[in-house]
Amino acid sequence: MPRPVRVGPTPKCWPRFLQELEGEPTPVPSNPKELLKHIFKTSRFTLILSILLAATHFVAMAMLPWAIGGLLDSGLETGLHPSITPWVLTTLGIIALAALSSLNEPVQIGLWLHGTWEPVRWLLRRVSRRRTDVSQKMASGDIVASVTTDGDKLGAIAAFVPDAVGSAVAFVVVAILMLQVSVPLGLFVLIGMPLLLFGISRIIKPLQQRIAIQREEQGNLTSLASDAVVGLRVLRGVGGEDVYNEKYIAQSTVVQEAGIRAAKYRALLNAIQTAGPALFTAIVVGGGLYFTFTGMMSPGQLFSFYGYTVFLSMPIGAISQTIQMGTRAWVGAKKIGHVIAAEPLVTDDDVVVPSENPRDWGGTALVDAESGVRIEPHKITALVAASPLETTAIGVRLTRVDDANQTFADGVDLRSYPVDEVREHIVLSGSVAELFTGSLRSGVLGPNAPEVAPRSVYEQVRDIQQPGGEGRALFEKEVVEGVSAEDQHLMAALAAADAGDVVTSVDGGLDGQIAERGRSLSGGQRQRVALARVLAADPDVAVLIEPTSAVDSHTESRIAGNLAQVRRGKTTVIVTASPLVLDRCDEIVLVAGGREIARGSHRDLLDNPDYYSVVHRGVGEEAK
Structure with missing residues (x-):
């Protein structure tokens, strides 16, 4: 039974020196x-x-x-x-x-x-x-x-x-x-x-x-x-x-x-x-x-x-x-x-291409200057190397995480475009599945999640006194009859990431609460929700770093098939060494020493001993 909430009288107008700061924060010296x-x-x-x-x-x-x-x-x-x-x-x-x-x-x-x-x-x-x-x-x-x-x-x-x-x-x-x-x-x-x-x-x-x-x-x-x-x-x-x-x-x-x-x-x-x-x-x-x-x-x-x-x-x-x-x-x-005093890794200081001149990002070829690796548009391309650090670094550089690196979009330096435009069209899902406190819905919506409305002191005190109330009122969503278009879109993304079990395991479904950094979910569940977040965003270019490393082979096979279907005809880069995923990719780029040494389909590259040694998992010659 909820306990009664008693909040003492508060003034209608607090003195200025006791008022909470609002609006944009004022810059302070370093x-x-x-x-x-x-x-x-x-x-x-x-x-x-x-x-x-x-x-x-x-x-x-x-x-x-x-x-x-x-x-x-x-x-x-x-x-x-x-x-x-x-x-x-x-x-x-x-x-x-x-x-x-x-x-x-x-x-x-x-x-x-x-x-x-x-x-x-x-x-x-x-x-x-x-x-x-x-x-x-x-x-x-x-x-x-x-x-x-x-x-x-x-x-x-x-x-x-x-x-x-x-x-x-x-x-x-x-x-x-x-x-x-x-x-x-x-x-x-x-x-x-x-x-x-x-x-x-x-x-x-x-x-x-x-x-x-x-x-x-x-x-x-x-x-x-x-x-x-x-x-x-x-x-x-x-x-x-x-x-x-x-x-x-x-x-x-x-x-x-x-x-x-x-x-x-x-x-x-x-x-x-x-x-x-x-x-x-x-x-x-x-x-x-x-x-x-x-x-x-x-x-x-x-x-x-x-x-x-x-x-x-x-x-x-x-x-x-x-x-x-x-x-x-x-x-x-x-x-x-x-x-x-920390400096941002990316800025708009070198922007020379005005945002009003739209680029067809879905049809753009990306080239990593350091490795020379070229990502063709409209294809699912996998990056494979004996050292995952090499291919991970290439994948990260393709998304312009750090302006110290150079990447070209159809021959134009990616730093010439506004950062917000690059972020809108090129999405990176890193090797660590990052989730935040909130509902499953907001976790899948990511940057498209609605702003959280502030609560009154009374509401905060009331919620803290109830089990789980610290987060419930903060993220609760008005219940509507039927299934909304947003729900259908999110459920489709979760299904493609084979994360339907997450919806049923969280009390409240899409509006159920996830603990800080996703601690209430298993490692595989966190990874699949992070993948669903990218699929829900449906970017022109998606870069996925080891998207199936925390799931079993059966789940991995289903995810690989879903990815091939959902991202068909869209530029997708996957850093992985899993044969189950590689077999569904349009093109494989084999990297060694930070440079491309071979390119082709999974079955074609199996004849390459360097490639075979990376992806072979002890299944013998039958794997060919």
Whole structure:
């Protein structure tokens, strides 16, 4: 039975600093220093408000011992006399001011959220659009950590700076109050506190270095874990769990050791932060007792001095914590900067063929400049090599994944055409079947899937409380009577990929939910859904990398027959060494050393010993 959902009252209009950012993200600098400056600059008005509130709060807390000390002396001198009224009102006023300035907390939350959202939104835009070279420079785990943790560190430093500034102002106020009562004790605090902060600053650099190392190793561990999640079934199938466990334990040990090395400096910093104020308290209180005994201080002033020293732990702690946050933010800013600075692998910089001059992509011959392999139009062509890496590289280059490579379309450099046009007409299905969170329908529709409508806070809270509700409302589709044309098209694509069992195995059919990266499906099911996505798109040119590597021979045979039928007369490139698939292809290109060495049909090439050694699976001469 669904649990009742209770959402507290929310304002109709949130303050601007608490409103979620919408629309296109604002570009942010990739330089770490400029990135941090940008965060502070874009939130400068909120930052100023937060600093004023923080300074008011800390100064009020600093003045409270002074007011209580004055009240104490007045009471000891006159007793419960109306003359103590001004001190009572002053004390109550300071308490009210401190309470009112506590409203700084939602302002700091706004600073934190905006400091996190803005760089992360731009980072996500950079990595989710056109492919960049960031994967060549950073591990996938590092990229994920940049989104999930580093952005939060940037927001944290924006939120903690007001406390640091307010603490510094309060420190000056306390120092003045102390000097007015006792110059020796005041000077002790004024000189000792900077020395304490200097000691803290000396620890920051080695702490920063060790945190950076720990962050790097943590990213490597995350990459190792994410790779295992994707290939868990394959890993179990080949009995590789023990090898993986050994690697994971070894990397976990590296992360642990890096954390221990950083912990030494963290512990020293925390020790100074804790012991410093305690030492000051002992010295100041001891000196204050002596001065009170000798008549140089009143009991109220002694109480105030004690209150000052206790209060000083607040600004020291705030400043120390801000320094630590700053260290982590600097490391995070450098990581985020690396991702933002990544260059796209494909651009429209070299476009010379206007898109209004349409090309018949279905009738275009493609030539890979590096290997010289030519793909004839209207044919199903297979690329075969002893090393699948060679043919995979050729297939990928034909789709213009990286502008560093050159491919020709009827003699015209593919880089001369807009990237969007190339992507529309030439579709690549890679060796790894990539699926995303959502419905089976959206997984097969791919880029043609409808946009997801945003949900209200009430809907999100309600859905999270229900089993499986986190995704259901996000991707649910209005139920219509009968079978739509879209459903017929998708079911035909799934049938051609021999993926009809996926529809029946997913609760909800086409509108059933698939877990992140397709983890709820088997490896073969993921591969067939990815193939169905290409067939549903029906591109002029389809490049399929090992489309049947994760299925059994019976399924492979059915898929090969379906592909030959569905893609008949359409330019199709298949990277495979499977005889079942090769026998259905119009033309085979045999590659060795990165160059074409033979071309013909499957049966013709079986007489070629190089070809036969690649595709032979122990069936003997009968295979001929």
